Amino acid sequence: MTDTTLSTPGFRSVLRRLWQDQRVWLASALILLALAVFDPAQSAQSARFAGGALLHTAPYLVLSIAIAAWAGATGADNLIAKAFTGAPLLMIALGALAGGISPFCSCGVIPLIAALLAMGVPLSAVMAFWLASPIMDPSMFVLTAGVLDLEFAIAKTLAAIGLGVFGGLVVHTLSRGGALAHPLREGIGDGGCGGATVRAPKPVAWRFWAEPERRAKFGKTALNTSLFLAKWLTLAFILESLMLAWIPTETVTASLGGEGLLPILTATLVGVPAYLNGYAALPLVGGLIEQGMAPGAGMAFLIAGGVTSIPAAMAVWALARPPVFALYIALSLSGAFSIGLLFQLWSM
Template sequence: MSDASLTPRSRASALGHHLWAKEKVWLASAALLAALLVFAPELGVSSAGFVVQNLLNVAPFLALSVGIAAYAGASGADGLIARAFTGAPAMMILIAALMGGLSPFCSCGVIPLIAALLAMGVPLSAVMAFWLASPVMDPSMFVLTTGVLGFEFAVAKTLAAVGLGVLGGTLVHLLSRSGALSDPLREGVGNGGCGGAKVRNAQPVVWRFWQDGARVEKFIREAIKTTLFLAKWLTLAFLLESLMLAFVPAELVASALGGTGIVPIGIATLVGVPAYLNGYAALPLVGGLMSQGMAPGAGLAFLVAGGVSSLPAAIAVWALVKREVFLLYLGIALAGSFAIGLLFQLWMAL
């Protein structure tokens, strides 16, 4: 049926359906914020301020990561990056986990790089290793963790980041060998594993891409597309996080995480998902709980699970990959965090 044969009402309905399908994230955020401003004006204003402030806080990291991804695509360097992730799977996963633990990107800022790597055909195992390790630790986080929780805890958190990345990458590699997870990206985000042609067919790299008009256009197009994609999902994520902070008192989190033994570690792992504030705000909270008797293993499990699967990180992952990959990511984050907390608790008891 052609558009000309549609009635005005049918056209309006089709247009509305198309608009909702394409912009449902923006519309959902706008509807939620509008409802807050009408029924709880104070909360609505504070939530809007929270979203703006957090978007400004992550803007430098997002700008850097978007710029790197767009530059790689415009210059043709994406093929070189992809080939750097080839070789023996075990070494590739280990290097990716180490890079993730040392990179300065937050879980949101690394999203465009992850999308670019997957679209280039880089194995999901290496990408998953990088993705899991990246939000747990970075150089500035290591320094702050040392100051708040001590050097031993900072080292343990660093090893946890790398270990979680290796665990996740290895598990994904084993699953991929059976043919699973061959096309991880959602439709419209990238071309998934099919981008492997960039690895097989080397193209010349034009480092000074700005001397080529077509490449400049590609850089601008990709940068705008990625920025808008991230902006809509991060806006929703930070809006939901503001509501979580408003309705989940810190005292409730503290009471749930107190005590020692295996049970608090399990509770800390689960509570870390919805109650995690951010990497910097969570450190003093955990420090205060540990001074009141919370086991170090529970504290580490809370920080690792919350960092990897907090609302902004989880929503970013959901927006980028298919459901089965998202569930695998979440399962690895929770199971790995619980195991890390237990191991650290055993180590502290020796």
């Protein structure tokens, strides 16, 4: 290979594309390698944690990937997109309600989010679903009621729907001014410009496997989405394992104690880096409330941490353009603080 070949724009473009595709895998490998050198036990523990977390979320991921690939291969995405046309406020409410009761985890819902945006579904309705989904699902409701109480579980469900509606309305207002027109990163979906599927829908081919072209589209979509999620979630779960290992529970407990307005604000901010996961956080919050922590602070911690946990936030970062990611975080934090404050006032 000559120096001239190395300097050609085409070759540099290929290298740049390879770097963009593999840099996440490389980051995961380098972290595990560094741990293997300086802390072998933690390296093995992080690898096991990431593998176990991927296996735990696999059923949700497989189902959501299959739905997204099926919708694209059959053309059913046209019908789904048409269902989101019409009254924006109604679509926001329905999106928040669906997110609040859906069984998908915050990472498993990512393929559906990408598919909806690529179909041309308004970002306001998708954001409502996006914000509500990580906070509550049927199994989380049951566990919350058992670990805390039924009142807290119901309030958290209403908080999830309320946060979704709040975020959807904010995005709707911004979108009316022309902002956030292209929410997806380049190369994911079609950058949110799939409105043509709504304006000029094609017939749906339910038996997509009978057509080679549609079979190929199903396979390509499923493969690309699987690889995309696998690399980002692997890195996210490795980082989460380090957070669990290196941030003592006592530190979180000390930061969230107390009463008044300040603990709610602190819980909102601490929830971002210190959140464990939806199930591990419940006993922690339950213990803190028993020790005198304000219920509103506990609610703010669960809401902020659930939406901005490392796996969820990294999935959003990988999928959405920076302005959309920044808005997602801002809505999460402001909404969590407001919900915590309202829950505290209601609990008094």
